[in-house]
Amino acid sequence: MFENKLISEAQLRGLSLHELRLLRNEVYARHGRIFKTMWIQQYFSFQPWYDQKEDFKDEDLSGPDKTNVETIVAYENQLHNSIGTKPITSA
Structure with a gap:
């Protein structure tokens, strides 16, 4: 989806x-x-594009791939943290 492109x-x-x-x-x-x-x-x-490789290593990721994983993980952490801190309001 974001191959070789940085995501925000x-x-x-x-x-x-x-x-x-x-x-x-x-x-x-x-x-x-x-x-x-x-x-x-x-x-x-x-x-259809998935081709598993027994010899995969994290080092196989490109610079943009590593940055995208870091961006996604950071955003996931924000969401996890916000789940426990959002007030519950009555409807």
Whole structure:
């Protein structure tokens, strides 16, 4: 989706934690990472472009890929932190 392009926090707004996790792991999947989490592995196994590689290493990621993962992780952390601090209002 964002191959060789840097993503911004603004582009991540509105995505759920589930969607963010898939987006983050898509960066790794595009390089052939095999996932230990079963549902993530199954999800990417159904993608026509996914080609798992036994010899995948994090070092295989490009500079933009690493930056995108960092951006997504930072935004995921913001969302996780905000979940516990948002006041509950009555409807």
